[in-house]
Amino acid sequence: MSAEIHAGAATPLPAVERRLSSTLRMRLAAWRALALAMLSASAAPCAHAQTPTASPQPQSTVRDAGLLQRTASPDIAFFDGAHPPVDLLQAFDAVVTDPASGFEPNAHLLAHTAWIARTRAGSGEASSFVSQQIEPLWQRGYRGFLLDTPGAVAALDAIHSAHPDARLMIGGDDALQAALPHAAALYAVVGASLVRGVAPGGRPFDVAAAERAARIDAAQSFMRRTGVPVISIELCPADDRACARTTAAQVVASGVTPYVTNAARNVVGIGAIEVLPRRVLIVQDRARDVPLDETPGVRDAATPLNYLGYDVEYADVNDTLPDDVAPDRYAGVVVWLEGDDPHDGAAWRRWIDARIAAHVPVAFIGQFGFDAAGDEGPALDLQPVAGPFSGPLSIVSRDPIIGFEAQPRLGPRDLTGVRVGAASRPLLRVKSGEATLDPVAITPWGGYALTPYTVVSLNGIGQERWAIQPIRFFAEALRLPPMPAPSVTTENGRRLFMTHVDGDGFASRAEFPGPDYSGEALYERIFTRFRVPMTLSVIEGEVGPQGLYPQISPRLEAIAHKMFALPYVAIGTHTYSHPFKWEDVSAQTGERVDRGGGDTAFSLNIPNYRFDIDREITGSIDYINTRLAPPGKKAVVLQWPGNCEPPAIVVRKVYAAGVDNINGGDTVITKSVNSWTNIAPIGIAKGPGAYQIYAPNQDENVYTNDWIGPFYGFTRVLETFDMTERPLRFKPIDVYYHMYSGTKVASLRALDQVFSTVLKQPVLPVQITDYAHKVLDWRGFAVARAVRAADASTGTATNAAIGAWIVRGNGEVRELHWPAANAPDLRASRGVTGYAAGPDGTYVHIADGAARVVFDAANAAPAAQPAGASAGAVPYIAQANGFVRRFTRDAHGMSFEFGGYYQPFVELANAQRCSVSMAGHPVAARRDGAQLRFDTPPAVGLKIDYQPVEVACGD
Known part of the structure; x- marks a missing residue:
């Protein structure tokens, strides 16, 4: 249906309208009059006006002749419930909520999503409305306001003056007409429902075809006149996603931005994007x-x-x-x-x-x-x-x-x-x-x-x-659609590699000439030989003066201080007494429940110590920070000891202590134990605020038959690394072991072989805390797909490889796994830095945790467009042994910041006409056909030193 209206044209009344009531015909006439008035007011079309299209990015605006020049329509959600699902709603550019619901935006600030307050005002001074209603809302974290009463609209200029950056919206009856004088300051307008509206009293109804056409005409005319997007709120039953999907697609086809929700507005609705629950x-x-x-x-x-x-x-x-x-x-x-x-x-x-x-x-x-x-x-x-x-x-x-x-x-x-x-x-x-x-x-x-x-x-x-x-x-x-899922195994096309050491056996003697204790042997033969990011830990009760071995504590503390001082080493605690049996800790109080037996069976038998969970966690952290950590370093992670099955109350205490947590799970798949049942999940949700992050794979104790032997058995972890990579990349690589591996020549040689083999593979070394942060971001990462007009006929999403995907997180996850060989269309995508073929599909690199990824239908067949092929000769990052942030791309190349821990480099594809400069100076890059590689200095310590990189491409 055409939305065009030509001023002055006489149009016969359609037969369907002749059958309508006089009231409805008057309403249709009003809508058409409004559309005609807006067209008449724009004798010369605005150079900046255009029909908005859906975009996952915040609406970009520039001033031009007193109006806002917009490049795309924002995706806006409306949620009136008391507990907005923030993780899902972050896929939208803005979310309108009811401030009276009790939701506090300051507790849920998002990098890519603004919280907008629905405000109402009666008659009165605009200045009073701003000071009494707007300012308190601004202090609570709201960064926009929906004004849907005449009194609130009357205060719009005052609000804009007080907060020029506020996202201002107008709604309510006659919103388009009320918005016209204020278009220069507006973010969007909430217009009338086009398909499924609500009658007085809250009863849903289907908008008649003739009235729908008139409303579409008015909305289109308003957008052409002002460049301000119009949002149409539609209603479907809460559980009927097919209805919501069909309705949203119908509105998208009209050029208006939809948001389909239920009457109570307490569901995650479908707009120009549909958020996939994960x-x-x-x-x-x-x-x-x-x-x-x-x-x-x-x-x-x-x-x-x-x-x-x-x-x-x-x-x-x-x-x-x-x-x-x-x-x-x-x-x-x-x-x-x-x-x-x-x-x-x-x-x-x-x-x-x-x-x-x-x-x-x-x-x-x-x-x-x-x-x-x-x-x-x-x-x-x-x-x-x-x-x-x-x-x-x-x-x-x-x-x-x-x-x-x-x-x-x-x-x-x-x-x-x-x-x-x-x-x-x-x-x-x-x-x-x-x-x-x-x-x-x-x-x-x-x-x-x-x-x-x-x-x-x-x-x-x-x-x-x-x-x-x-x-x-x-x-x-479960009807799970293929999607570009957030990945915690990969970044910039390279498999993540980390290593962490539990403190067990730090007081054990080395069983060969030279170093006295296991920690010293590891320091000499592993920690200083392989200068990769690593996390080392101790058990306070084994090392400290109040523990098991006060006579040798000074020597053990000296070794610990020396290893913690290595610039690439992060510090962990392995608790105070190393509890073995966490099932003996009360799930209600965190106290030990005596189930019979002595302390030896429960934890290290430290003299005069009675189990105290706070002493285990914060006490051991304080000990490490004050006696062992060098200036500028602190303990950053607790590495679960024993059977690694703590109750939720203990996991919450670790988060409250301000450190990450790791360990548990049983990823021990090998050629002789060849089953996916031996691959553990990413972690385990034990309740609100109690997510335990599992180690990506298990330690040498498993591969040496509980340290009975053979003591070179840890080399079989290489089988685990291979079997969790092919045919499917289930896991990153984690070289996870104990301090007692430093006691024997065979176990030290096994470690040397494992590290040497892993570092020959295409891996990206990271700290264990980097991985932990990725896992937490992965849990709340939002994935949405753009609604297409073609979806209107079926109520289901069309081919997932066609159209756009919108992804958003907090910036820790910067890689997507697409389970097919499709390459992303780099010209149509945004926030995509590159891609690489993996063993199980395509790995798409994204910048700063947000992107719009388009998989073109032309690239759908793997044989026609393998993941490693060029996409329209657009230069991109094929792989990088480090981290990319603040990425931008234009017609002349790309710019970003880059840094890494260990031998960082960037490899560009389709770069035959590109040159690289860093911090304003040309970089000597190595070329191989259309590939271009350049190196950057590694991080000196735990903090990445990011370098500004400019890639200029052209003749």
């Missing part, structure tokens, strides 16, 4: 004496979900389950049940039914926890199959995901009597006698994999194997 809830039946860390949801399910880009939360099926698991916040629910049915079966079934009714995909592993093929079976497209089953089993059909690492032995007694209907797709269909059953299937609401087609125990060797390919199964069952 959380999955795992519900499982955990025995009370089993730590969360040891449950199958953590040990098995979380890793494939993390690989796909999803963070995981956990719930117990027999506890109160959350009622806010909605499709705007959660990508899906995984149910992993292995024991008895839930205690309250009726409540469990109601909860599942509510999730399915809300269009949240559900994947069952093991059991349903209810009679899935009972009375409600037809609604789930499930059919009961009467048992018992005793005949021999045969396979009728099998998808390739079945039998991924192991094929379970076929036995009729393990089968559940269920078969899917025509709307579902069986992944495994078997026959027992005359009965046909489907143990694994994809259904309209999700999917399931029933026992034994889940994780198979190999009891003879104490190992496990996946009976299904879990990444494919979860992606299909």
Whole structure:
């Protein structure tokens, strides 16, 4: 439908309008009159006016003849709930909230998103309105204001005078007309709904086609006249994302910026972008004496979900389950049940039914926890199959995901009597006698994999194997779209490499001539030989004068002080007494719970010491900072000791102490233990503010059979590094070991071999705290896709490789993993510094944690456009052994700041006509065809010395 209106043209009244009420015809006439008036007022078109298009970047503006020149329409969300989901909403350029909700923007300041307050005012002085309402809101962190009453609009000039940088918006009745005199100061205008509006009293209604056309005409005319974008708020039921997606696409097709939400405005709506939820809830039946860390949801399910880009939360099926698991916040629910049915079966079934009714995909592993093929079976497209089953089993059909690492032995007694209907797709269909059953299937609401087609125990060797390919199964069952997911394994095309050392054995004697203690041996043969960023730690109770060895404490402290003084060494604490059994620490108080046995079984048996969690954490940190750390350094991380399974209250205390945390998880996959079940997740959410970050892989204790031998066994960690890189890059590299590795020649040689091998690979050395910060950013990283007009006909997103993706974080994550060979279109993308082919797709480099990435349809076929090929001869960063920030690109080249810890360099592609200068001086770069490489000085200490780089390209 054309939005053009020609002033003075006589248009016959369409037949549909002749049937409308006189009131509605008067309203249509008013809208058309407004459009005509705005066109008439612009006899000479403004040079800066244009139809806005969606953009993930903050709206850029420059002044021109008293008006704002805008390059794109901002993406604006509207949220009136008390607890805005900040992580998701940061995908928008601005978020309008109700200040009365209690939300405090100062506690949630974002680099790329402004908080805007909805304000209302009656009659009165504008100056009073500014001082009494605007100023307090400004102090709370609001940086924009939506004025939707005549009194508030009347104060607009006063607000603009007091805060010229404030993002000002006008809404309410007749917003377009009210905004016209103030266009020069406006960020956006909230116009009338175009598709699904709200009637007086809050009742949603569909906007009639004729009135919609008139509203579109008025909005388009206003935008052409002023250059100010118009936002249309539309309403759909909270759980109906298909409705929201279709409605948003319809508005996008009209040239207006949409925001589709529910009547209460307490969901993450869909605008010109749709934010993809990246959380999955795992519900499982955990025995009370089993730590969360040891449950199958953590040990098995979380890793494939993390690989796909999803963070995981956990719930117990027999506890109160959350009622806010909605499709705007959660990508899906995984149910992993292995024991008895839930205690309250009726409540469990109601909860599942509510999730399915809300269009949240559900994947069952093991059991349903209810009679899935009972009375409600037809609604789930499930059919009961009467048992018992005793005949021999045969396979009728099998998808390739079945039998991924192991094929379970076929036995009729393990089968559940269920078969899917025509709307579902069986992944495994078997026959027992005359009965046909489907143990694994994809259904309209999700999917399931029933026992034994889940994780198979190999009891003879104490190992496990996946009976299904879990990444494919979860992606299909939960309808997880391919997306450019934030990566914690890679930066600038190179796999991350870190190393950290736990303090155990620092007081142990070296078992060969020369150094006296293990720390001294490591200092001589490892710490000073491999000058890479590393984190070293001690156990205070082993090293300090009040600990186990007061007689040798001066010597141990001297070694510790010397190693901590190395400029590339960061400092960690391994606690005071090294608790071994964290299950003996109360989850409620953090105190030790005496379960029998002496202190030796719980921690180091330090004389006259009674366990105190604060002494373990802040006490050990204070000891290190005051007695061992050189000037300018402090302890920055706590490295979990023992079984590394602390309760949530202890994890929160570490965050409160101002340090990071690391350790735990069991990534020990090798050629002899070859299963994804031996790859741990990124970390574990133990509750609000209690996220434990797992070590990327395990230490030498595992590879030496608990330090029994062989003591060269740590060389097998190289198998782990390789098997978590190919065929899929699950993990970065972490050379993680203990101080006692310095006691033996064999273990020292193993370390030398491991470091030497790793440093020959394309890695990017980082500190363990850099990795920890990336993990925390990864959890809240926002990924959104641009809504396309083509989506309007289906209510679903079109080919993910076509169109734009918007990503935003706090700046720690600077790499995206795209699970295909597509190269990004560098001309259409923004914030993309480059890309590189990986073992499992394309790794896209981004700057400062925010980007708009476009994958062009022309580059969709891997054979036609491999990840390493040029993209229109635009120069880009192919790889860099360091960190890029403040990146900009123009027609003549690019500029950025660069620095790194260890042998930093940048390699540019498509750079045959480029030259490089650094800090204003030409750089001698090495050329290889269209590739260009230059080196920069390494960091002297822990702080990166960033150098300004200019890349000039042209004839």
